[in-house]
Amino acid sequence: MKKSTFCEAMFAKSTHSLTKLRMQRGCNGLGIYMCLLEALFDESTGMLPKEYDVIAFRFGLAEDEVRDVVENFGLFEFTDDGMFYCERLRAERKPKPKKETEKTTPQQPEPESVVAEVIENDSYEHAIMILRNDTEWQKHTSAIFNINDPTELMKYLDEYLCMREEEGLVTRDMTDLKNSFTMWLNSRLSLTY
Numbered sequence: 204m205k206k207s208t209f210c211e212a213m214f215a216k217s218t219h220s221l222t223k224l225r226m227q228r229g230c231n232g233l234g235i236y237m238c239l240l241e242a243l244f245d246e247s248t249g250m251l252p253k254e255y256d257v258i259a260f261r262f263g264l265a266e267d268e269v270r271d272v273v274e275n276f277g278l279f280e281f282t283d284d285g286m287f288y289c290e291r292l293r294a295e296r297k298p299k300p301k302k303e304t305e306k307t308t309p310q311q312p313e314p315e316s317v318v319a320e321v322i323e324n325d326s327y328e329h330a331i332m333i334l335r336n337d338t339e340w341q342k343h344t345s346a347i348f349n350i351n352d353p354t355e356l357m358k359y360l361d362e363y364l365c366m367r368e369e370e371g372l373v374t375r376d377m378t379d380l381k382n383s384f385t386m387w388l389n390s391r392l393s394l395t396y
Contacts, residue, residue: 220277228272235272238262239279243289250288253281330377331364344385348392363387 224232242258243249251258255273259266273279279287334340341353350356363384 224272224276224278232272235264235268236278238264239272240289240292243292249293250282250286253285253287330380334360334380348388359388360384
């Protein structure tokens with residue numbers, strides 16, 4: 204899980220400045236620091252004006268406590284125009300340079316058989332022609348169902364295709380066509396025997 208930028212700055216409790224803050228202000232000081240980090244993180248510039256009364260009101264804190272944490276512990280940097288920011292937070296917020304990966308074009312796998320072919324919208328008839336010419340598939344399917352002659356298998360295929368077309372079912376996938384025919388044939392032959 205990727206940590207957010209705010210969390211990265213938040214876990215810097217062992218730094219000298221934060222140790223000093225905890226010694227003088229305890230967990231309350233650490234809480235004020237976290238509130239300030241949150242406020243800075245929410246700003247697109249990562250900076251806030253030194254309007255301690257507004258910040259104190261936002262988090263329900265005392266103005267003098269906010270001023271003390273911002274100005275006296277070396278946790279924040281200041282600009283000439285009255286803004287403050289956390290350098291550590293800004294550094295973590297900058298986008299990291301992306302590693303350049305080799306751009307390779309994905310290669311299309313060669314279909315092992317006609318099963319892997321995808322039927323285009325207008326090539327349903329072509330898919331049926333492929334099945335009719337696929338003698339290996341016909342022999343294999345005939346052997347599975349103990350059909351002596353592959354031409355008998357093709358009679359079943361014709362019956363199945365008529366049934367599918369009447370129902371308005373036209374597949375786009377050769378695998379789907381073969382699998383659904385096999386399931387239909389299995390139920391058909393188990394009913395006749």
